[in-house]
Structure formats: structure tokens, C-alpha cells
Amino acid sequence: MTLTLHHAPDFASTIVRLALEELQLPHTLALADIDGGALSSPDYRRVNPVGLIPALETPDGPIFETAAILLWLVDKTGRLGPGPTDPDRGAFLSWLFFTSNALHQAALAMFYPHRPAGEANSDAARAAAHDQIIARLGLIETLIATQSPRWLSPDHPSVLGYYIGILTRWLILLPPAPYGIDLAQFPHLHTVLAAHESRPAAQRVAADEGLGAKPFTQPRV
Amino acid sequence: MYTLHYAPDNASLIIRLVLDGAGLPYRTALVDRKSRQQDSAAYRALNPTGLIPTLETPVGPISETGAILLWLADTHHLGPAPGDPDRPVFLKWLFFLSNSAHADLRQIFYPHQYAPTDAHAGHKEIISARMNRHFALLDAAAARHPRLFAAATPLGVYTVTLTRWAALYPDQGPSWFDLAAFPALTALARAQEARVETPVIARAEGLGPHPFTRPEQPNPPEGSVL
Numbered sequence: 001m002t003l004t005l006h007h008a009p010d011f012a013s014t015i016v017r018l019a020l021e022e023l024q025l026p027h028t029l030a031l032a033d034i035d036g037g038a039l040s041s042p043d044y045r046r047v048n049p050v051g052l053i054p055a056l057e058t059p060d061g062p063i064f065e066t067a068a069i070l071l072w073l074v075d076k077t078g079r080l081g082p083g084p085t086d087p088d089r090g091a092f093l094s095w096l097f098f099t100s101n102a103l104h105q106a107a108l109a110m111f112y113p114h115r116p117a118g119e120a121n122s123d124a125a126r127a128a129a130h131d132q133i134i135a136r137l138g139l140i141e142t143l144i145a146t147q148s149p150r151w152l153s154p155d156h157p158s159v160l161g162y163y164i165g166i167l168t169r170w171l172i173l174l175p176p177a178p179y180g181i182d183l184a185q186f187p188h189l190h191t192v193l194a195a196h197e198s199r200p201a202a203q204r205v206a207a208d209e210g211l212g213a214k215p216f217t218q219p220r221v
Numbered sequence: 222m223y224t225l226h227y228a229p230d231n232a233s234l235i236i237r238l239v240l241d242g243a244g245l246p247y248r249t250a251l252v253d254r255k256s257r258q259q260d261s262a263a264y265r266a267l268n269p270t271g272l273i274p275t276l277e278t279p280v281g282p283i284s285e286t287g288a289i290l291l292w293l294a295d296t297h298h299l300g301p302a303p304g305d306p307d308r309p310v311f312l313k314w315l316f317f318l319s320n321s322a323h324a325d326l327r328q329i330f331y332p333h334q335y336a337p338t339d340a341h342a343g344h345k346e347i348i349s350a351r352m353n354r355h356f357a358l359l360d361a362a363a364a365r366h367p368r369l370f371a372a373a374t375p376l377g378v379y380t381v382t383l384t385r386w387a388a389l390y391p392d393q394g395p396s397w398f399d400l401a402a403f404p405a406l407t408a409l410a411r412a413q414e415a416r417v418e419t420p421v422i423a424r425a426e427g428l429g430p431h432p433f434t435r436p437e438q439p440n441p442p443e444g445s446v447l
Contacts, residue, residue: 049358050317063309065316071291075303084295084303087280091287100269101287101320109335116328117336117344124337132334161426184260 001076003027004057008034009209010221012066012104013054017081018162019073019203067100070159080159081151092151092160095143098129099163106132107164107167110175131181133171135188140164144188149207154195161196166195173219183217193217223247224277226267228254229426229441232286232323233274235382237426239290241418242373243299248274255445287319290375300375311369311376318379322355329390349397352387356403363405368436370405372412380406381413385428385436392438399417400434410434 005020007013020027032038032053040050042065048055048064055064056072063069071093074081081096082088109115110131111121137201145154168189171181183190193216196202206212212220225240225247227233231254240247252258252273259271268275268284275282276289283289293298294311313319328335330349336344359380363370370377384406387398400407410433413419423432427441439446 049361050321058309060306060309063313065320067320068309068312069317072303072309075308088294090280090288090292092277093292094284097285097288097319098318101285101324102270105320105324115347116380117340117347119235121336121340121343124340126333135373142269167435 001059002057003036003096003115006030006032006053006055006057006125007093008032008053008220010211011053012166014205014209014211015066015163015166016056017053017074018166018205019159021072021205022157022199023077023079024201025073025077026122028202065100066104066163067096070163071096074159079219080209081155088149088151091149096142096160096163097150098136098139099160099167103133103136103164103167106136107171111178126175126179130175135186137168137181138187141186143191144192152192154191157196157199159203161192162202165188165196165202169211169216169219173221188219189215224250226252226264226273226275226277226340227444228246228252228259228446230310230428230439230446231273234422234426234428235379236276236289237374237415237422238378238382239256239293239299239375239420241422242378242416243293244432245262245297251444253444254447272394281286284303285377286323287315287320294375302367307366307369310366314366314376315357315367315379316348316391318376318383320358322352322353322380322383325352325355326386326390330386332391344362345391345394345397351384351422353402355405356384356406359396360403360405363409367405369370370409372409372416377409377413379410383431384410385433388436389438407434 001023005013005027007017008018038044045051047062050064054066054068054069055062060098063072066153077085082092103130110133113125116125150156168183172174197214197216224231225236227249249304258264259273265271267282270284275284283292301311325348332341332344384400388400400410414433416432426437429437
């Protein structure tokens, strides 16, 4: 299976790269020169008309959207998440979509606060995003504390662990004070992410991209 | 037997159209938004986000519109299965609908969650321009993959229902969305309206005689939209 990941270091494509490394799937990285406008080129828009990374070129054509790629990998390999006939599949999908459309979207509003309503309203947009992020991480914390799902656990690597790990990395590092999150408020999530970041696959990616020894729980640039 | 927790003209409508389109039996359970039943302990036990819909299944409750659609598709063969060469197309547009089109449209429904009141006009302008770009991408995808975006299918129903809300909201001020600008989506709206289940559901939720080609404000016989 020939796989090409359109990638830039420490972007959302890193989430997919972590899964590919964990699965030990051979793949090629196609580095996207984002500042040089690579994502707007006609060639790239043929791969991903939305113009974002990641995109993964597969034998069945290109696939984009971080969570879509993660799920495609789970279904292709039978690993890192429950498959279609697993009784846990419904709950896993619920939280994968939630992470994609609620947690990830709120994180983007935090990192690009001019997007919702212009530069003049960036502070208000950031404050609103912060409240959403804390509430949504709180739901994930409660999920882990009360249900210990196998698909978001310190004992088994999962695509959702890597996805949330990269999001928390950015949520600790990037927001201006006082909006950075403190993972100590989410102890069960902290345990899950600490287990993921210490795996050999995560360590390899972290070393290559310069993410630090604890890329999810004590991130550095 | 499934139980669909719904409110009229909420995202549960998408699930209902797909369930009925596939002939899958289910019960409905009205979530009374007027009394904020979605915040009750009983509902939050099913779905801690408090959002509608939730589908109760023999393997437990499933929340998130996209997750329910994908689970139904895989369980009842309503879309390309894992391993099918169309699976990447199906998954990428399903997630795009969920985290970009639906998430941005939600900003138009609930601007106060995203911007201060005096910025709502500018917010609407920015988000509606973004939404029209999303619809242009969906129109092109639907033209290229007509079978995957057909009426009654997960991607078709999700897309066409978002066009309905785009035409209706916000309910004050000039409209920002013109279905006629998107030929594949216009054809999809006509096809969805021609399905036998559509008028039945439209009556049950008060969506009017042309819920997709000429949407009007909902007037539900029971329950509350907001």
C-alpha cells in the first residue's frame, strides 16, 4: 500500500503521522511549503479542494480531513480504534466526531481569533473559545474517569489519544495568557496522553519534528 | 429497535430522513427544548454534550450527527464499506460536513456563542461567505459523486438539510444563500423532496410543503425548534 502524507511539522498532519508510525505503515512525507502558498496550488487543490493539510494519498485516491484519515486507517488495519462491528464503535465515533467538530474547531478559533468576527473582535472570540475548550475537555475528562474506554486509555494506543494529544499540545503552547490550558485540571486525560507521548512511535515523530520529550503534556516548540 | 431523541427541524431531522429513507424502524422521543430537556440529567446521561440528536441502539447511545450517520451506514450498508474504493470519498466529505459546514452554520444560528452582540453583523458576513465557499465545494463533490450524494443517503441528506437551514437563518435580515447558485444541490433538493418519506416527516415536524426547494420557517405540531 503506497501512502503519501501531505505534511508540515507540528500541523494537524502530525496527528496522522503519529498514527502511521504507530501502525508501522510505510509512507512518504510530501512537505507542504505553506508560507510559499503550496496549499493554494492547482496541483494541491486536486488532492484536497478544501486547501488544508493533512491529505493522504492512498491507492483508492486522496483522503482529507484529519479524523476521516484516522478512521480510514483504523478500518484498514483493525487497530487503534474499534472496527465497524465492535460494540464500542458507536461511542468511539461519537467522541471522534466531537473531537473533530467541537474541540478541534474551538481550538482553531483560539489560534485564529480573527476568523469568527474580524480583528477588532479577537479578544472576545478568544474568550468564547476558551470557555468552550475548557467545557469540552471537561466532558472528555469525565468520559475517561467514569467509563475508562478502551479506545481512549493509557493501556492501548488509539487514534483518539494521538488526536487529543496534539490538540492539548497546542492548547498549552499557543494561546496568550490567561488562555493556555493546565492539564492538571484534567488528570485522567493527562494519564492517557502521557502514555501516548512516551510510546516509541510518538518519540520518533517528536524527535524528528522537534516537539520535545513530552510533546503532549509538557510541550515545547 | 432504535430510539431517536429529536426536536423538530433540529439535526435529528437528518437522521430521521436517512432512517425512513432506508426503511429502518425506530421510535421517536421528543426532547422538549422549551423546558430545556436537553439539559436534564436523564438526557445528559445519554449524551453528555446535551446536543440533539441522540440515537439509542442495542449497543448503547450514539451522539453527533456524523457519527450516527456513519454507524448506520456501516451497520445497514447505506454507504461504501471499509475497503470499498469509494470509502475515502465518503469519509472525507462526511467529516467536512460535520466539522466545517455544520459547525460554521451553527455559528449563524448561535452568533452570541462566538462574537459580542455589536459584532454580529460582521460575524454574519464573514461566516456566510465561508459557508458559501463550503457549499461550492459540496456542489462540486455532489456533481462528481452523484451516487454518494443521492437523496436519502447519508451525505445527500446531510448536505440538503444544511441548505434548508442556510436559506432560513438568520430569520431576520437579508438572505445570504441562494440554492439556485448550486446546480447539483438544487437537483438534490428536488430529488429529496420527491421521496415518499419527505412529506411525512415534513408534516410531523412542521416544515411546510417544500422543505428543501422553498423552505419556510418551521411550525411544528409538537415540540419546539429552539
